[in-house]
Amino acid sequence: MKTPLSDRLAAAAFVLSLVVLSVVYGAVASVRGWFPAPQIALAHDTIVDLALFWRNDLGLAPTRHLVPAADNDPDRGYHPTPGAEPTPGFVLVTTLGDDRTNSSHLVQMFDDEGQEVHRWPVRYESFDDKMSPRNVVMHGMEVFEDGSLAVTFDVGNAIARIDACGEPMWVENGNYHHSIARDGEGALVTWRDEAIVRLNEETGEELSVLDIRRDVIPAAKGEQRGYLELRTVTLEEVGDRMVYVEDPFHPNDAEPLTAQMADAFPMFAPGDILFSLREINLVAVVDPGTGRLKWWHHGPWIRQHDPDFQPDGTITVYDNGTGTGRSLIRRVDPSDDTMSVVFEGNDKVPFYSWRRGKHQILPDGNLLLTEAERGRVLEVDTEGQLVWERHLPWDDDRNLVVTEARHVPETYFEGGLPDCRARDAGPEGDGDY
Numbered sequence: 001m002k003t004p005l006s007d008r009l010a011a012a013a014f015v016l017s018l019v020v021l022s023v024v025y026g027a028v029a030s031v032r033g034w035f036p037a038p039q040i041a042l043a044h045d046t047i048v049d050l051a052l053f054w055r056n057d058l059g060l061a062p063t064r065h066l067v068p069a070a071d072n073d074p075d076r077g078y079h080p081t082p083g084a085e086p087t088p089g090f091v092l093v094t095t096l097g098d099d100r101t102n103s104s105h106l107v108q109m110f111d112d113e114g115q116e117v118h119r120w121p122v123r124y125e126s127f128d129d130k131m132s133p134r135n136v137v138m139h140g141m142e143v144f145e146d147g148s149l150a151v152t153f154d155v156g157n158a159i160a161r162i163d164a165c166g167e168p169m170w171v172e173n174g175n176y177h178h179s180i181a182r183d184g185e186g187a188l189v190t191w192r193d194e195a196i197v198r199l200n201e202e203t204g205e206e207l208s209v210l211d212i213r214r215d216v217i218p219a220a221k222g223e224q225r226g227y228l229e230l231r232t233v234t235l236e237e238v239g240d241r242m243v244y245v246e247d248p249f250h251p252n253d254a255e256p257l258t259a260q261m262a263d264a265f266p267m268f269a270p271g272d273i274l275f276s277l278r279e280i281n282l283v284a285v286v287d288p289g290t291g292r293l294k295w296w297h298h299g300p301w302i303r304q305h306d307p308d309f310q311p312d313g314t315i316t317v318y319d320n321g322t323g324t325g326r327s328l329i330r331r332v333d334p335s336d337d338t339m340s341v342v343f344e345g346n347d348k349v350p351f352y353s354w355r356r357g358k359h360q361i362l363p364d365g366n367l368l369l370t371e372a373e374r375g376r377v378l379e380v381d382t383e384g385q386l387v388w389e390r391h392l393p394w395d396d397d398r399n400l401v402v403t404e405a406r407h408v409p410e411t412y413f414e415g416g417l418p419d420c421r422a423r424d425a426g427p428e429g430d431g432d433y
Contacts, residue, residue, distance in 0.1 A: 219290060257271065300339070316332075320355060
């Protein structure tokens with residue numbers, strides 16, 4: 001028996017309505033994060049991650065730690081510029097572990113002639129049994145006068161302080177990430193999730209917590225401009241309820257204003273925190289006691305890192321310039337928001353890291369730069385000329401990622417350079433260093 005036309009049209013209309021509703025629901029679900037959008041996104045991300053990094057996860061090659069080299073010279077490594085004068089002192093560089101140290105990560109220290117004088121093995125597996133050491137990247141690094149280090153990790157689950165030979169002094173588990181800075185009062189400042197935390201540098205105990213969503217955004221509501229700068233990441237606001245996109249801020253740096261430098265910043269107080277939110281191109285200073293923003297600037301930097309207080313009362317920022325092909329070091333005066341460029345690279349000294357990156361203005365005015373996504377550390381003089389560069393080669397066209405380089409003066413370490421010869425030598429007394 002033939003189905004009437006009206007019934008066929010009704011069935012087609014029903015199917016079409018299901019398709020339309022499915023499309024509409026899918027669109028709304030992807031925006032609002034309703035089922036099954038998170039599950040689909042997770043499956044997609046997992047497939048992409050496996051396709052990119054399966055060799056790393058099987059222990060065949062550390063592909064999560066490798067970046068394209070800007071210079072494919074097979075002899076690349078440390079290259080000083082003839083006649084240039086490196087800033088006296090030592091440079092510490094984060095990198096991947098090796099067979100010599102039997103560690104998952106490594107910090108090497110070089111003198112001003114480019115010679116290695118010490119290395120710290122960083123054994124992530126001794127800090128955390130939840131994450132594979134192959135899948136985390138050492139990011140934050142702070143050095144102490146006794147030769148110990150504090151370290152954090154990307155996609156990791158720990159902050160730790162290790163002694164000069166790599167042995168843990170204390171470990172705190174949690175999603176501590178990105179930068180570490182000392183406040184000059186016995187505390188470390190870093191990020192845990194979306195909160196700025198202070199930890200006792202001797203014990204690792206958390207001393208205070210300042211959460212962006214819980215503390216800073218509500219405090220900014222009374223100051224419309226600051227509130228709008230932070231609210232740009234929200235999808236909707238109903239009363240006091242906000243719905244956020246995934247990782248809306250991506251906090252990547254927090255630095256306290258020390259008492260030693262406070263006189264240069266009369267608009268701030270010792271202990272105020274300078275921080276960076278990458279996803280909204282925001283650099284700001286917050287009162288950690290109240291969560292109130294005292295100063296903020298949105299761009300012109302693009303997906304920036306590492307804002308630093310400077311002794312002349314300005315703030316310098318590592319402008320990644322993501323997508324532009326060049327990175328800059330910018331300077332902003334918080335008293336009037338005037339801007340200038342400290343360094344922008346040139347044909348002879350190209351400079352670009354689309355993500356990550358650190359900078360340090362040295363005592364003589366030179367710049368120490370971490371070009372993370374090219375696996376390169378360099379020092380340039382006040383005229384922007386190359387003093388030296390160091391690549392961390394893996395093979396012919398890839399370098400190891402380098403997330404941090406730090407200069408310390410020649411007299412920084414108490415009792416001389418860190419030394420593990422006695423511990424490493426064994427019964428024969430034949431150490432490596």
